[in-house]
Each structure stands twice: as structure tokens, then as C-alpha cells.
Amino acid sequence: MADLTTDFIGIRSPNPFWLASAPPTDKEYNVRRAFDAGWGGVVWKTLGAEGPPVVNVNGPRYGVIHGADRRVLGINNIELITDRPLQTNLDEIARVKRDYPDRAMIASIMVPCEEEAWKAILPRVEDTGSDGIELNFGCPHGMSERGMGSAVGQVPEYIQMVAEWCKHYTHLPVIVKLTPNITDIRKPARAAKAGGADAVSLINTINSITAVDLDDFAPEPTIDGKGSHGGYCGPAVKPIALSMVSEIARDPETRGMPISGIGGVTTWRDAAEFIALGCGNVQVCTAAMTYGFKVVQEMTAGLSRYMDEKGYASIEDFRGRAVPNVTDWQHLNLNYVTKARIDQDACIKCGRCYAACEDTSHQAVAMSADRTFTVVDEECVACNLCVDVCPVEDCITMERLEAGTTDPRTGRIVQAEPADWTTHPNNPGSPNYVPAGQDTMVSEPAE
Numbered sequence: 001m002a003d004l005t006t007d008f009i010g011i012r013s014p015n016p017f018w019l020a021s022a023p024p025t026d027k028e029y030n031v032r033r034a035f036d037a038g039w040g041g042v043v044w045k046t047l048g049a050e051g052p053p054v055v056n057v058n059g060p061r062y063g064v065i066h067g068a069d070r071r072v073l074g075i076n077n078i079e080l081i082t083d084r085p086l087q088t089n090l091d092e093i094a095r096v097k098r099d100y101p102d103r104a105m106i107a108s109i110m111v112p113c114e115e116e117a118w119k120a121i122l123p124r125v126e127d128t129g130s131d132g133i134e135l136n137f138g139c140p141h142g143m144s145e146r147g148m149g150s151a152v153g154q155v156p157e158y159i160q161m162v163a164e165w166c167k168h169y170t171h172l173p174v175i176v177k178l179t180p181n182i183t184d185i186r187k188p189a190r191a192a193k194a195g196g197a198d199a200v201s202l203i204n205t206i207n208s209i210t211a212v213d214l215d216d217f218a219p220e221p222t223i224d225g226k227g228s229h230g231g232y233c234g235p236a237v238k239p240i241a242l243s244m245v246s247e248i249a250r251d252p253e254t255r256g257m258p259i260s261g262i263g264g265v266t267t268w269r270d271a272a273e274f275i276a277l278g279c280g281n282v283q284v285c286t287a288a289m290t291y292g293f294k295v296v297q298e299m300t301a302g303l304s305r306y307m308d309e310k311g312y313a314s315i316e317d318f319r320g321r322a323v324p325n326v327t328d329w330q331h332l333n334l335n336y337v338t339k340a341r342i343d344q345d346a347c348i349k350c351g352r353c354y355a356a357c358e359d360t361s362h363q364a365v366a367m368s369a370d371r372t373f374t375v376v377d378e379e380c381v382a383c384n385l386c387v388d389v390c391p392v393e394d395c396i397t398m399e400r401l402e403a404g405t406t407d408p409r410t411g412r413i414v415q416a417e418p419a420d421w422t423t424h425p426n427n428p429g430s431p432n433y434v435p436a437g438q439d440t441m442v443s444e445p446a447e
């Protein structure tokens, strides 16, 4: 049976599933129940500085995007960091860690960007017996207007400076949690590394307004007729998170830096994808808020089964395996040619593939009088839209043309050798550049 234990920057946990800093980790009652359900670790709801706690709104904090079946696809929240006194949280963290010594306990912290503020809180957190700290440089609302959260995470120099303070004032491992509300995620990650941080975690939530009430003309969630942007998370943000994780995993300056993957992890498969892109573990919020703590049991069972099937004894056996396959567009093989194929037995004759292709793509799906849909190879550019809009899984698939056969669309023989844009004759920067008016296809014309 696969070994799910992880050692993330020296922090051991029985499985790679940690609860992200958020309402599920807000207090002792929750975290005890989470650990009893099987979570490997938690990042406690973000702690603020000593003094009067922040005050949350008393109206709705969340706005949700639902799928057609009312499944939660994304949550937008306008909640702040913990609104309970610092000492209450610290006492609870200490008690829970004492009673669950094999679980990872990370304290998330957000205090003003002043050395004294960090110097003051770090020893108090250390005293709780926490295994590490996570610097919340990600919250995009409420706290950022006060110069914290994403206001720090958007300035690499601040990230580096605070990371340096933390490495100076505590011996605990330091995880920098990154905001996705930035153009190039590699810059804050590099700054975290330069500041001596042990790891990065990402993503925090994305600036968002989920809807506008068309009677009141107010953004949702609406607080007495007004709304502000919140932070978006859940399954909808996973593609953004995966892309950002991959950028950090393959950047020469941050390659190999430990990453805790966050953003839309709902199933074991999501977690495995983050791990394949180099993450040492994953953090989960929305899935727990939607399905409850026991969802972790499906995650651990599924991951374990997958690893057994593949013969991976430990997480390290497949961690990062997808990283070498993430490349830049110009290195994709332009000699890889596919065509859509429709399984007539599976087709329910709904015509979505036809409508999508006929109206918005390449007129490559033909419809007969009896509503039989077939692919016109002479027109099919293999965009995949028909596959994507078809409501029947695996009804339409893409089939690769063998090398040596002729692509009916271009009339050219498909080449076995890969060829990419860097050497393409249409690319003015390529050594093979052929000026306009001359033959510019990669594949050889058919005899």
C-alpha cells in the first residue's frame, strides 16, 4: 500500500492534505474535528497583531458561482483574517498541537509590514509548538487596503524584506503564501527565495465580483446596497493555480523550491496533478467548506489507489514528473496532426458539435438529413471544440494521423520528426525563414 506521508520542509504529516487557512481552521473545535476526520495538517486561520481584532461584515460574506447542477464551482468571499483575540488563537493552537503531535500545524500570520510587528508575534507563535509559519501575503480585500495581504504580496521587495525578518526572528520553517493578483508569479516567488523562505504556497484568492443584482444594481455579496470585490477560489481557479505553480516549478531561479499547492483541490486527482507539477503537498479550503471534513477520506483513498495502480511507493515517486513536459508554445510540435472522430454509437444527435463548429469554427462537422454527424477531415484543424462541447464523454475523440499519411486539409504528408515554431519557415526569427509568397508549410507536400 502506498505511503502517503510527506516531509515538507522538515514538517511531517501522515498525508499531503492540509486544510488551508480559512474558516475550516478558524478554531480549536474545527481543527480537532478535521484531524479526527483524517487531515494531515492545517494552516490556522490567519492571525493578526495583538490588539482589538478585526471586525467582519454582518451581511453575507460569500457569493457563489454554481454549475447547472448547483454544484459549487467558485466562492467569492469578503471575510477578513481571524476576528478572535490573538491569545485565544495561540492557546488553542498549542492545545491542539499537543494533542495531535503527528499532524502538521502551521500558523498563518498577517501583521503590518513593520519589523517590530513581526518581531513581536513570532516568539509567541513559536511558543505554541507550531511546526511552521505561513506569511499571508495574499488576501486581496479588506486587509490589502490596510497595507497588508496582497498589498505586500504585490511588491517583491516587501516579500523579501519580511521573509528575511521572519528567518531572523524565528527558527520555524517559513512558507510565503502568494497572491495570484499579479502579472508574473515568478517575481514574488523569486523574492521569497531571496528572502530565505523555505517554501511558497499558492494560490490565495483572486479579485472577483461574482454577480451584480439587477434590481438593486449592487455587486454581490451585497451589504446594505453596496458590495466590494472579494477573493475567488474553488474548482474554477484550479487552472490558474496549476499554471502559476508550473511557472515556479520550472523557473531556473526557483526550480526545486518547495511548493504547497492551493486552489480548487476537490478530489485526489486534483491533488495528484499539483504533486505532478512539483508540489510537496496541497491545501484545501472550498472542498471542505462544500462537503465537510470527511471529504479528505475520499482524497486519501483515491490517491492511495492511484499510486498503487501506478506502482508509486511514495509521493516523491511521482512528484514533479509533469514539470519537464510544461514548455513554452514555440516548442510545441507543429507536425503533430490530429482529427476529430465521432463515435456514432455513443452520439445522441444533439448537434452541439455541429452548431459550434459550423457557426464559430471551421465548418468541419457535417450533418446529414437524419442528423448523423461526421467530421470533414478536409476542414478539421483539430481545435477540440467539438470534443469540449459534446455532452457525452468520449463520444468525440481526437485521433492522431500516422506519419507518412496525407493530411486531407493541407494535402501534406505528416512528418515523423517534430518541428516547432523556432525553426518554422514562417518565423522571421528562424534560421529557415522563407519570405512571404514562398512555400511556408512545415510538412512536405504530398507526391
Ligand SMILES: Cc1cc2nc3c(=O)[nH]c(=O)nc-3n(C[C@H](O)[C@H](O)[C@H](O)COP(=O)(O)O)c2cc1C
Pocket: 020, 021, 022, 023, 045, 046, 075, 077, 079, 080, 081, 082, 108, 136, 138, 139, 177, 203, 204, 205, 233, 234, 235, 237, 262, 263, 264, 265, 283, 284, 285, 286, 287
Ligand atoms: C471564506 C474564506 C476565508 C479565507 N481566509 C483566509 C485567510 O484568513 N488567510 C489565508 O491565507 N487565506 C484565506 N483564504 C484563502 C484560502 O486559504 C485558499 O487560499 C483559497 O480558498 C484557495 O483554495 P480553495 O480553492 O481550496 O478554496 C480564505 C478563503 C475563503 C473561502
